[in-house]
Amino acid sequence: MNLIDLGVVINTLWIGLIYSLMAIPLTISYKVTRVLNFAHTSLVTVGAYVAVILSLVYPDFFSNVFVALIAAFFAGAIVAILNHKFVYRKLMDKEASPVILMIASLGSWIFLKYLIYSVISIVSKVIKKDLYFAVPAFRYTLNLNFLGISNPSLTYSLILGISLIVLTFVVFYRTSFGKAMRAVSDNPQLAQISGISDESVMTLTWFLCGGLAAISGVFWAMFSYASPEFADSLILQVFAACVIGGISSIALTILGGFVIAGAENILMSILYNLIGLDLSFRPFLSFLTLLIVILVRPPAGAAGGLPYRLKFKRERKWT
Amino acid sequence: MSEETKVTKPSSGVLPRLLAAFVIGLILGGLGTFLVQSSQYSAQLSDLQNRVNTLQAAVNALNTTKIYTIGVSFPLTGELSDVGNQWKTVAQMALNDLNSELANENVKVQFKLVIVDDKTQAQDALTAVQSLAQQGIKVVVGPAASSQVKAVKAYADANQILIVSPSSTSPTLAIPNDFIIRTVGSDAVQAEALAKLAFEQGARNVVVFYRDDEYGQAFAQFFNNVFSSLGGKATLTKYATGLPDYASEVAQLSSQVKAIGADAVVMISFDTDGANILGHAKDDPTLSSVRWFSSEGVHGTTQLLSPEIATFIRKVNLLGTRPVFKENPVYIDFAARYKSLTGRDPPVFAANVYDSIILVGKAILLAGKYDGAAIRAAMFKVASNYYGASGWCILNSAGDRMYQDYAIWTVSSVNGTYEYQDIGSYSGGTITWG
Numbered sequence: 001m002n003l004i005d006l007g008v009v010i011n012t013l014w015i016g017l018i019y020s021l022m023a024i025p026l027t028i029s030y031k032v033t034r035v036l037n038f039a040h041t042s043l044v045t046v047g048a049y050v051a052v053i054l055s056l057v058y059p060d061f062f063s064n065v066f067v068a069l070i071a072a073f074f075a076g077a078i079v080a081i082l083n084h085k086f087v088y089r090k091l092m093d094k095e096a097s098p099v100i101l102m103i104a105s106l107g108s109w110i111f112l113k114y115l116i117y118s119v120i121s122i123v124s125k126v127i128k129k130d131l132y133f134a135v136p137a138f139r140y141t142l143n144l145n146f147l148g149i150s151n152p153s154l155t156y157s158l159i160l161g162i163s164l165i166v167l168t169f170v171v172f173y174r175t176s177f178g179k180a181m182r183a184v185s186d187n188p189q190l191a192q193i194s195g196i197s198d199e200s201v202m203t204l205t206w207f208l209c210g211g212l213a214a215i216s217g218v219f220w221a222m223f224s225y226a227s228p229e230f231a232d233s234l235i236l237q238v239f240a241a242c243v244i245g246g247i248s249s250i251a252l253t254i255l256g257g258f259v260i261a262g263a264e265n266i267l268m269s270i271l272y273n274l275i276g277l278d279l280s281f282r283p284f285l286s287f288l289t290l291l292i293v294i295l296v297r298p299p300a301g302a303a304g305g306l307p308y309r310l311k312f313k314r315e316r317k318w319t
Numbered sequence: 320m321s322e323e324t325k326v327t328k329p330s331s332g333v334l335p336r337l338l339a340a341f342v343i344g345l346i347l348g349g350l351g352t353f354l355v356q357s358s359q360y361s362a363q364l365s366d367l368q369n370r371v372n373t374l375q376a377a378v379n380a381l382n383t384t385k386i387y388t389i390g391v392s393f394p395l396t397g398e399l400s401d402v403g404n405q406w407k408t409v410a411q412m413a414l415n416d417l418n419s420e421l422a423n424e425n426v427k428v429q430f431k432l433v434i435v436d437d438k439t440q441a442q443d444a445l446t447a448v449q450s451l452a453q454q455g456i457k458v459v460v461g462p463a464a465s466s467q468v469k470a471v472k473a474y475a476d477a478n479q480i481l482i483v484s485p486s487s488t489s490p491t492l493a494i495p496n497d498f499i500i501r502t503v504g505s506d507a508v509q510a511e512a513l514a515k516l517a518f519e520q521g522a523r524n525v526v527v528f529y530r531d532d533e534y535g536q537a538f539a540q541f542f543n544n545v546f547s548s549l550g551g552k553a554t555l556t557k558y559a560t561g562l563p564d565y566a567s568e569v570a571q572l573s574s575q576v577k578a579i580g581a582d583a584v585v586m587i588s589f590d591t592d593g594a595n596i597l598g599h600a601k602d603d604p605t606l607s608s609v610r611w612f613s614s615e616g617v618h619g620t621t622q623l624l625s626p627e628i629a630t631f632i633r634k635v636n637l638l639g640t641r642p643v644f645k646e647n648p649v650y651i652d653f654a655a656r657y658k659s660l661t662g663r664d665p666p667v668f669a670a671n672v673y674d675s676i677i678l679v680g681k682a683i684l685l686a687g688k689y690d691g692a693a694i695r696a697a698m699f700k701v702a703s704n705y706y707g708a709s710g711w712c713i714l715n716s717a718g719d720r721m722y723q724d725y726a727i728w729t730v731s732s733v734n735g736t737y738e739y740q741d742i743g744s745y746s747g748g749t750i751t752w753g
Contacts, residue, residue: 128662280559
């Protein structure tokens with residue numbers, strides 16, 4: 001028996017990519033706004049459902065993946081901005097501590113979750129289609145076939161996902177907006193003195209992060225399925241990926257996503273084939289990995305982030 | 320003064336005195352009699368007044384409608400939310416039918432439902448039943464999953480809350496004299512039906528891929544017992560429940576099927592997990608080259624009718640078993656009304672949900688009082704005479720449905736669209752095709 005099949009490797013790639021895509025906006029929003037946003041999963045769900053509902057109701061227009069992705073992006077972005085304006089901004093104006101903001105985000109999460117349930121319930125009755133377990137009705141026109149993957153939704157989400165990650169890097173490190181975001185995240189007061197508007201950077205950050213989260217939801221629904229709670233059951237893995245990345249470094253967050261995915265798939269496969277460990281131990285493995293990573297290699301982030309630490313060491317050597 | 324002037328005093332004789340005494344006695348006696356009689360009259364009068372009041376109250380009671388509450392604990396969110404929300408519509412249909420029947424017969428009783436979401440979780444089911452009980456509710460329809468029924472059992476038994484599950488099928492919950500009634504047959508028979516079906520179809524070395532919960536464990540165990548006794552070999556592989564995606568599990572299943580050279584996969588799942596597993600299996604060459612068998616869990620999911628999955632189902636000739644109700648006029652009428660209301664066919668166990676609500680309503684009427692133990696006793700009597708959308712609902716001593724037939728289902732193409740079809744049945748230990 002092979003320890004690892006090709007299928008397992010492909011799954012690792014795909015799930016790792018999805019974890020990364022979901023974790024990146026969480027990391028960026030935390031870096032810039034200092035809100036550990038639990039309502040993140042609701043943004044992911046909103047994205048998935050906007051694509052599903054539009055593609056079912058207006059198949060002529062929204063069965064095109066790209067159009068649906070753009071629609072989902074704006075839907076997620078709008079919800080994130082509204083959430084910021086009506087919840088986080090109000091609390092920030094009262095100088096609420098990060099803990100209060102985090103608890104407020106838990107509140108938003110539960111509020112949005114039940115709002116999503118209500119909308120799905122109503123729309124489901126109106127269009128007379130099952131939405132509690134739904135897949136977007138996309139037409140995959142290009143026949144992309146590589147690694148022997150026959151499922152077009154998988155290849156589409158892999159290729160588009162990788163492109164999106166590259167695009168995020170470009171926006172964050174190569175544009176003036178990205179520079180402004182990084183400035184606000186490093187030192188909000190200094191950024192403000194330098195003429196960077198704190199509030200407009202935050203709004204733009206939520207726009208970007210809400211949109212990215214929503215798109216990751218569409219990718220998930222393409223290959224797996226959308227249910228009102230799929231994103232909630234992913235939140236622990238996504239947070240684990242963020243924590244491995246120190247909720248600070250985008251590159252390390254991506255690594256974190258793949259480490260968690262690898263533990264769940266490749267490690268699971270090896271243990272299953274070697275010692276017959278039950279498949280139902282899969283969730284356990286991802287958190288075991290998280291614990292090991294935290295203990296062996298204390299995360300960056302709160303302690304300054306790996307890039308900062310390297311920089312710090314380098315500076316010390318020079319002095 | 321002469322003697323004539325001497326006035327003689329009238330002689331005060333005995334007679335006048337007697338006369339006076341008689342008159343006084345007469346007056347006193349009359350007065351006494353009047354007093355005694357008038358008190359008797361007043362007692363009679365108040366007695367009459369009481370009777371009039373009682374009659375008046377009875378008349379009022381007949382005129383004012385008595386309202387009984389039936390608790391409902393359904394999975395409106397979580398893993399079974401797909402069917403749970405459809406069941407909500409079914410429960411409402413049953414309630415309307417029950418109430419309009421009572422109104423037509425001029426029975427001044429109405430029922431109302433209090434529906435609580437148990438999130439498809441065992442712990443939340445207990446919370447749901449507890450919160451219903453706190454509102455004074457003595458009978459609850461639901462929860463859905465066997466693991467949830469198991470979780471509420473101790474509380475229900477201790478507080479005499481009658482639990483009527485329309486869909487819990489685990490054989491481990493077939494316990495006499497408890498407060499759990501199940502309007503569906505236990506899986507012991509269904510596991511036997513599925514094992515015989517797989518064996519008859521030529522499967523000899525199967526992987527049983529099952530949910531790691533009360534339902535899956537018991538089903539897999541019973542399947543294994545029967546399949547082994549027939550001479551087949553079953554490898555049991557369980558998977559964690561509640562995961563958002565099962566691609567990894569399917570990849571493992573594929574390598575296991577390849578490694579042991581299995582000729583079939585037997586899937587014991589719920590709806591969303593089952594549909595997701597089939598959705599991934601269709602892309603796997605190994606899993607596309609073996610036969611598939613399934614329990615009832617995934618039956619009715621719209622996802623299975625999508626061309627991609629349906630093509631896979633046809634390719635691997637997936638056959639499943641499901642508790643079925645022989646086509647009966649009540650079911651046909653029910654299914655037609657449900658379809659006109661929602662545009663969809665009734666989901667799995669919809670008929671059981673419908674019958675559960677009707678049975679509970681009738682049992683409360685028969686019991687004449689709103690009390691868990693009384694309703695429980697009445698439930699057995701009502702069920703033994705009730706033929707509903709799901710057929711005869713007679714209960715056995717464990718409070719489970721006594722007569723349950725099973726259909727053999729698959730998905731096939733009808734006029735260019737895919738539909739669920741029953742192509743055979745299992746009754747009394749034998750499979751009949753057609």
